[in-house]
Amino acid sequence: xxxxxxxxxxxxxxxxxxxxxxxxxxxxxxxxxxxxxxxxxxxxxxxxxxxxxxxxxxxxxxxxxxxxxxxxxxxxxxxxxxxxxxxxxxxxxxxxxxxxxxxxxxxxxxxxxxxxxxxxxxxxxxxxxxxxxxxxxxxxxxxxxxxxxxxxxxxxxxxxxxxxxxxxxxxxxxxxxxxxxxxxxxxxxxxxxxxxxxxxxxxxxxxxxxxxxxxxxxxxxxxxxxxxxxxxxxxxxxxxxxxxxxxxxxxxxxxxxxxxxxxxxxxxxxxxxxxxxxxxxxxxxxxxxxxxxxxxxxxxxxxxxxxxxxxxxxxxxxxxxxxxxxxxxxxxxxxxxxxxxxxxxxxxxxxxxxxxxxxxxxxxxxxxxxxxxxxxxxxxxxxxxxxxxxxxxxxxxxxxxxxxxxxxxxxxxxxxx
Numbered sequence: 104x105x106x107x108x109x110x111x112x113x114x115x116x117x118x119x120x121x122x123x124x125x126x127x128x129x130x131x132x133x134x135x136x137x138x139x140x141x142x143x144x145x146x147x148x149x150x151x152x153x154x155x156x157x158x159x160x161x162x163x164x165x166x167x168x169x170x171x172x173x174x175x176x177x178x179x180x181x182x183x184x185x186x187x188x189x190x191x192x193x194x195x196x197x198x199x200x201x202x203x204x205x206x207x208x209x210x211x212x213x214x215x216x217x218x219x220x221x222x223x224x225x226x227x228x229x230x231x232x233x234x235x236x237x238x239x240x241x242x243x244x245x246x247x248x249x250x251x252x253x254x255x256x257x258x259x260x261x262x263x264x265x266x267x268x269x270x271x272x273x274x275x276x277x278x279x280x281x282x283x284x285x286x287x288x289x290x291x292x293x294x295x296x297x298x299x300x301x302x303x304x305x306x307x308x309x310x311x312x313x314x315x316x317x318x319x320x321x322x323x324x325x326x327x328x329x330x331x332x333x334x335x336x337x338x339x340x341x342x343x344x345x346x347x348x349x350x351x352x353x354x355x356x357x358x359x360x361x362x363x364x365x366x367x368x369x370x371x372x373x374x375x376x377x378x379x380x381x382x383x384x385x386x387x388x389x390x391x392x393x394x395x396x397x398x399x400x401x402x403x404x405x406x407x408x409x410x411x412x413x414x415x416x417x418x419x420x421x422x423x424x425x426x427x428x429x430x431x432x433x434x435x436x437x438x439x440x441x442x443x444x445x446x447x448x449x450x451x452x453x454x455x456x457x458x459x460x461x462x463x464x465x466x467x468x469x470x471x472x473x474x475x476x477x478x479x480x481x482x483x484x485x486x487x488x489x490x491x492x493x494x495x496x497x498x499x500x501x502x503x504x505x506x507x508x509x510x511x512x513x514x515x516x517x518x519x520x
Contacts, residue, residue: 165179166179167179167182167324167325167370168325169280169325169326170280170281170325170326170327170344170345171281172280172281172282172283173280173281173325173326174510174511174520176324176325179324179369179370180368180369181368181369181412182324182366182368182369182370182520183368183408183412183519183520184412185508185509185510185519185520186410186412186507186508186509186519186520187410187411187412187466187508188410188464188465188466188508189465189508190508190509191464191506191507191508192241192506192508192509192510195241195506197260198259198260198505198506199216199259199260199262200216200217200218200463200464200504200505200506201214201215201216201217201223201259201262201504201505202214202215202217202470202479202502202503202504202505203235203244203246203257203262203502203503203505204235204472204479204495204496204499204502205228205232205233205234205235205246205247205499205500205501205502206232206477206495206496206497206498206499206500207231207232207233207249207497207498207499207500208231208496208497208498209496209497209498210227210228210229210230210231210232210248210251211225211226211227211228211232211496212225212226212228212232212235212246212255212257212264213225213479213495213496213499214226214262215479215493215495217463217468217470217504220481220491220493222493222494222495223262224262224263225496226263226264228246228248228251228253228255228264228267229248229250229251229252229253229255229267230248230249230250230251231248231249231250231251232246232247232248232249232251232255232500233247233248233249233273233274233275233500233501234246234247234274234275234276234459234500234501234503234515234516235247235257235501235502235503235516236275236276236277236501236503236512236514236515236516236517237503237505237507237512237514237517237519238278238300238301238512239278239282239285239300239511239512239513239514240282240300240511241506241507241509241511241512242259243256243257243258243259243301244256244257244259244503244505245257245276246264247273247274247275247276247501248273249272249273249274249290252269252270252271252272252273253267253268253269253270253273254267254268254270254273254276254303255267255268256268259505259506268302268303270287270296270298270303271287271289271292271296272287272289272290272291272292272294273287273288273289274288274289274290274291274318275287275288275290275318275319275320275501275514275515276288276514276515277320277329277513277514277515277518278300278511278512278513278514279297279326279344280322280326280344280513280520281326282300282511283300284297284298284299284300284306285297285298285299285300285303285514286298286320286329286514287303288317288318288319288320288331289317290316290317290318290334293310293311293312293314293315293317294308294309294310294311294317295308295309295311295317295331295342296308297309297347307347309342309347309348309349311331311333311340311342311349313333313336313338313340313349313352314331314333314336314338314340314352315333315334315335315336316332316333316334316335316336316360317331317332317333317334317340318331318332318334318362319331319332319361319362319363319364319515320332320364321364321365321366321373321513321518322344322366322513323366323370323388324366324369324370324388325370326344327343327344327345328341328342328343328344328350329341329342329344330342330364330373330386330391331364332361332362332363332364332375333361334360334361334362335360337354337355337357337358337359337360337361338352338353338354338355338361339352339353339355339361339364339375339386339391340352340353341353341391351391353386353391353392353393355375355377355384355393356393356396357377357379357380357396358379359377359378359379359380360377360378360379360425361375361376361377361378361384362375362376362377362378362403362404362405363375363376363404363405363406363418363459363515364376364406365406365407365408365415365518366388367440368408368412368440370388371387371388371389372385372386372387372388372394373385373386373388374386374406374415374438376399376403376404376405376406376417376418377396377403378402378403378404378420378423379423380396380398380403381398381399381400381401381402381403381419381423382396382397382398382399382400382403383396383397383399383403383406383415383417383438384396385397385443395443397438397443397444397445398445399417399419399436399438399445399448400417400419400421400432400434400436400448401419401420401421401422401423401431401432401433401434402419402420402421402422402423402427402431402433403417403418403419403420403436404418404419404420404457404458404459405417405418405457405458405459405460405471406418407460407461407462407469408440409462409466409484410462410465410466410508411466412440413439413440413441414437414438414439414440414446415437415438415440416435416436416437416438416469416484417435417436417437417438417445418435418457418458418459418460418471419432419433419434419435419436419457420433420456420457420458420474421433421434421451421454421455421456421457422456422475426474426475427456427474427475428475429454429455429456429475429476430453430454430455430456430476431454431455431456431475432450432454433450433451433454433455433456433457433473434448434449434450434451434457435448435449435457435469435471435482435487436448437449437487447487449482449487449488449489451473451480451489452489455473455476455478455480455492456473456474456475456476457471457472457473457474457480458471458472458473458474458499458500458501459471459472459500459501459502459515459516460472460479460501460502460503460504460516461502461503461504461507461516461517462484462504462507463504464504464506464507464508466484467483467484467485468481468482468483468484468490469481469482469484470502470504471502472495472499472500472501472502473492473499474498474499474500475498477494477495477496477497477498477499478492478493478494478495478499479491479492479493479495479499479502480492481493501515501516502516503516503517504517505517507519
């Protein structure tokens with residue numbers, strides 16, 4: 104349901120006021136802590152290319168040939184190398200560590216102090232907030248009100264909303280690897296909208312009619328293309344970001360309802376959570392084909408790499424239904440990325456519905472929204488024990504923990520690089 108014209112008018116005025124009063128909140132990307140752009144070329148076939156350096160140059164043995172404007176991949180064996188514990192940008196040190204929880208059925212955001220695990224604030228937003236997304240430049244948190252057709256900007260230095268912008272069908276939000284544009288995932292419209300990353304003014308769109316339920320995406324290691332999950336079609340879509348067109352569709356062998364997607368540290372594999380088959384597909388990045396499947400638990404949904412990038416936390420929501428029942432067999436499966444084997448499984452005591460979230464900056468806690476239980480779970484990643492269970496609003500979904508280590512955000516609840 105679209106917001107009224109008059110409502111949208113005051114929101115734009117509110118944004119202009121926020122821009123005038125708080126320039127640091129919606130500052131241009133490439134500010135403090137941003138890496139210098141890499142000048143590169145890209146292969147014609149859309150694959151990720153590793154270019155060897157001549158011997159004796161003093162350079163690293165290999166280098167990822169990234170798209171123009173994308174910050175360099177520091178470690179070709181681990182594209183998450185700059186998101187390890189201790190690599191918080193210095194200018195984020197003064198930002199209070201908080202968890203922002205979008206409650207999709209009570210239409211508000213709960214703010215939690217990480218240290219005390221106490222709710223310290225709740226503020227209203229437009230209808231059906233789905234995710235809280237860090238901006239590419241790490242200065243703004245965006246609340247995506249899917250049915251309210253709006254984005255609300257939060258200043259993370261204060262934890263308060265500062266502006267609301269009219270945006271069509273914002274189910275999810277990502278950013279191009281060079282930071283030049285935001286990508287609003289318009290799920291119901293089967294479309295990716297490329298927008299200004301600060302004002303959200305529309306630049307262009309890519310229609311993806313064969314990708315019903317387009318909702319989660321991740322990017323190739325070189326930034327040339329993205330892979331999107333098609334929840335209601337049982338397939339994946341491959342989109343070339345330079346040519347801005349769909350270049351492939353992959354039917355998953357088991358069909359189902361693919362959810363979150365995350366690239367492996369070495370950039371060779373995409374992991375796709377599949378809710379109906381209760382596990383994770385392994386997709387070969389070079390050939391865009393299935394390479395395997397790993398069972399993880401009922402209702403596999405969210406995917407988060409550990410701080411050292413040796414494990415992948417697979418969040419199992421505990422139900423194959425949407426909406427699901429409360430107190431389902433929710434769990435977290437710990438996938439060893441070297442062997443692609445589940446090495447641990449952490450259950451929610453008494454049942455629950457863990458969904459989306461993120462790690463604390465030190466990686467010692469994993470915070471997750473309990474979608475059908477109106478609560479937030481905090482797992483100790485050392486012991487696997489549930490450290491806290493915090494009541495919040497109705498229908499908590501894609502929460503974010505902020506700040507996060509990393510040079511820039513590619514979107515979602517903190518897909519950092």
